[in-house]
Amino acid sequence: MIKSAYLHIPFCHHICHYCDFNKVFLKNQPVDEYLQFMDMEMKHTLERFPPDHLETIFVGGGTPTALNEKQLAYLLDSVQRNFPVTQDMEYTFEANPGDLSLEKLHLLKEGGVNRLSFGVQSFNDELLKRIGRTHRKEDVIKSIEHARAAGFDNISVDLIYSLPDQTVEDFQDTLRTAFSLDMEHYSAYSLIIEPKTVFYNLMNKGKLPLPTEEEEVQMYDVLMNEMEKHGYQQYEISNFAKKGYESRHNITYWDNASYYGIGAGAHGYVDGVRLANHGPLKKYMDAISETGLGIKEEHTVTREERIEEEMFLGLRKTQGVSISGFERKFGADALHILQAPIDENIKKGLLEIQGDYIRLTRKGKFLGNEVFQAFIGAI
Known part of the structure; x- marks a missing residue:
């Protein structure tokens, strides 16, 4: 949607x-x-x-x-x-x-x-x-x-x-x-x-x-x-x-949900595809003249990429990433398939599990980029 x-x-x-x-x-x-x-x-x-x-x-x-x-x-x-x-x-x-x-x-x-x-x-x-x-x-x-x-x-x-x-x-x-x-x-x-x-x-x-x-x-x-x-x-x-x-x-x-991107240099995310528009005004307007759209690049996001994005975008939220929501989206247990980076950052005091959510600790907010990086290529 x-x-x-x-x-x-x-x-x-x-x-x-x-x-x-x-x-x-x-x-x-x-x-x-x-x-x-x-x-x-x-x-x-x-x-x-x-x-x-x-x-x-x-x-x-x-x-x-x-x-x-x-x-x-x-x-x-x-x-x-x-x-x-x-x-x-x-x-x-x-x-x-x-x-x-x-x-x-x-x-x-x-x-x-x-x-x-x-x-x-x-x-x-x-x-x-x-x-x-x-x-x-x-x-x-x-x-x-x-x-x-x-x-x-x-x-x-x-x-x-x-x-x-x-x-x-x-x-x-x-x-x-x-x-x-x-x-x-x-x-x-x-x-x-x-x-x-x-x-x-x-x-x-x-x-x-x-x-x-x-x-x-x-x-x-x-x-x-x-x-x-x-x-x-x-x-x-x-x-x-x-x-x-x-x-x-x-x-x-941050919920990694779909959105339109309209205008020169705008980015969109629709039906699992990331869209990037031409940045220069002339190229953007020429593209629309030809196709009706300003799109320069389209990239179909793989399952692995979606999981990475789910974590490094979702962990930006104070609430964190829902474990049950992750399973509904990907048919997998985040605590299992991402066990290594999750356990590693819990030991460092940067992540915690609170009820249904994996989230940054206060210390983790200061080192958010370090935590996010741990999920890149983790699967």
Whole structure:
């Protein structure tokens, strides 16, 4: 059953120093044409893979809110025409603080969007400048005030820690400001230096002063402690929510469930097949002109790969991987066919079995990648 749809808007007013997502500068790009090709892709995708009951839509980027009002209205109408948008679904737009006028907010609300995800990253203006962000702390506060006034009652804020020259104390200050805004949801990720980014080039030149590994661990420890203290449940390694406000869309990924991927560079997973779209705009639009779809690659996931994904995606969730659910999916006992990596990580204190679930311990959350790696090629 296909539960979710991801739509990619690759346009940005400015490219952040750490970002490796598929994106292009907005200026002089064929934005209107691109949106028309997305509309065609939605139509042909649903013809090839009819939806059962769609539960979530997530529009990411890039910067979806970089679209002007006319373009935004076209996109929202396109989604409404192609997908079964309902009041009970979770419909999220990523937003850049400072990009959202009241008119855009009202367009989103009228178009069925009921959740916003703000890419804040930090509340330290100097750090924001250092990482290539164009907004400042005051822009975030105003954007959230405007979103509340427009009727949005489900808002998420993204944060990044272990930034260049960032201290534990600075991250604590960012968290204090974040909690003062009383959001429904927070995501917080440790900075990862990706190839083909400004930060990657600086790091290779020895010009990127990052916090030590010990300081990064301290920041994550502070994050978990402060979230718990302020009443936010950690339901995934990097995600925290008030009860009932967990990201249903992201849970689709961690449950290894099916989803559509629409747009340049988007990825989908349908009927056991992983789909990857062309990234460059021209190649993406040319592919749709020829076939109605933007697909560059299709990969049928083997049983062994599905099991690996079930473990390293499912273990990201605080709840963990259901033993009975694993048996229903694969007709096998996880504790038997994966005995070696499970036992090894239990001995290390990184995994535990709690009732029907295999899950990371608190110590395991700090070393999640090490645990996930143990399940690659384990069968």
